[in-house]
Amino acid sequence: MSVLAEARILKQEEVAPGCHRMLLQAPEAAGRAAPGQFMHVRCGSSADPLLRRPLSVHDVDRGKGTLTLLYRAAGRGTALLAGLGPGAGISLMGPLGRGFSLPAGAGLRVALAAGGIGVAPLYFLLKELVSRDFFVYVLVGAQTAEDLLCGDDFKLLGSRTSFATDDGSCGHKGPVTDLLESLLASGGVDLVYACGPPPMLKRVAGLLTGTGVPGEISLERHMGCGVGACLSCVCKVRSGAYRRVCADGPVFPVEEVVWE
Numbered sequence: 001m002s003v004l005a006e007a008r009i010l011k012q013e014e015v016a017p018g019c020h021r022m023l024l025q026a027p028e029a030a031g032r033a034a035p036g037q038f039m040h041v042r043c044g045s046s047a048d049p050l051l052r053r054p055l056s057v058h059d060v061d062r063g064k065g066t067l068t069l070l071y072r073a074a075g076r077g078t079a080l081l082a083g084l085g086p087g088a089g090i091s092l093m094g095p096l097g098r099g100f101s102l103p104a105g106a107g108l109r110v111a112l113a114a115g116g117i118g119v120a121p122l123y124f125l126l127k128e129l130v131s132r133d134f135f136v137y138v139l140v141g142a143q144t145a146e147d148l149l150c151g152d153d154f155k156l157l158g159s160r161t162s163f164a165t166d167d168g169s170c171g172h173k174g175p176v177t178d179l180l181e182s183l184l185a186s187g188g189v190d191l192v193y194a195c196g197p198p199p200m201l202k203r204v205a206g207l208l209t210g211t212g213v214p215g216e217i218s219l220e221r222h223m224g225c226g227v228g229a230c231l232s233c234v235c236k237v238r239s240g241a242y243r244r245v246c247a248d249g250p251v252f253p254v255e256e257v258v259w260e
């Protein structure tokens with residue numbers, strides 16, 4: 001069940017050029033959120049922009065009742081958010097959507113692949129996986145070294161973290177999916193989760209096809225209501241039907257999504 005609540009900003013910092021991390025006092029949402037779910041955030045105090053903006057739950061601390069968002073200032077709404085400081089209040093709706101399914105059993109080797117701001121939902125997921133004693137590879141990609149997000153945070157959680165940058169300024173030079181391709185070729189991974197731009201996710205889907213390795217991906221769509229009513233966020237699935245990213249996703253089994 002989701003909640004509508006006013007949350008107070010405790011801290012806001014720019015962690016990479018144009019990317020911000022916002023710590024919120026939001027005990028109800030923090031208590032209910034699961035990895036891969038998102039919050040529908042009102043970005044301004046007036047009716048403009050009218051629509052809320054979806055942002056993934058990046059982290060929660062249930063003991064302290066805090067919830068963290070990690071976002072790129074992409075346009076008007078997120079720029080307004082970036083201008084807020086500690087003490088300001090924002091309206092949150094959520095947690096919404098279906099998140100990542102967590103594997104049962106023990107000893108699985110899991111790969112998380114993140115492109116750009118796609119790291120946002122994967123940090124919370126990593127925390128859950130590590131707490132269940134899974135061995136996790138984290139593959140983080142960005143355009144340049146200074147755009148890489150959360151590398152130290154991932155390492156601190158004990159994952160094996162590798163980097164890829166478009167310009168080669170950190171780690172592998174090339175797309176983060178190259179790292180995933182090598183890992184899959186080594187036979188060292190049993191399960192993959194990914195979040196990033198559509199071309200990256202399409203490549204992840206291609207790499208997993210025929211390997212027998214299951215995967216889940218988190219999709220982005222422009223959203224209106226965020227709760228399954230307006231149909232502005234649909235994506236096509238294998239059956240030929242359309243699914244609502246806000247309510248049936250945003251996380252889908254990788255083989256289910258049709259790339260148009």
Ligand SMILES: Cc1cc2nc3c(=O)[nH]c(=O)nc-3n(C[C@H](O)[C@H](O)[C@H](O)COP(=O)(O)OP(=O)(O)OC[C@H]3O[C@@H](n4cnc5c(N)ncnc54)[C@H](O)[C@@H]3O)c2cc1C
Binds near residue numbers: 038056070117220250
């Ligand atoms: C389930 C979900 C979770 C998300 N989680 C995060 C997150 O954790 N961190 C983060 O930085 N972003 C996340 N996004 C993307 C974020 O919602 C958009 O960047 C944001 O809505 C842009 O709003 P704006 O008013 O700042 O920009 P606008 O002025 O509305 O748009 C600026 C640019 O961003 C593009 N854009 C707008 N909305 C989306 C969207 N939903 N998907 C892709 N491109 C979009 C526009 O086409 C335009 O080019 C998520 C999106 C979804 C659907």
Ligand code: FES
Binds near residue numbers: 225228229232246247
């Ligand atoms: S945003 Fe309205 S149905 Fe998904």
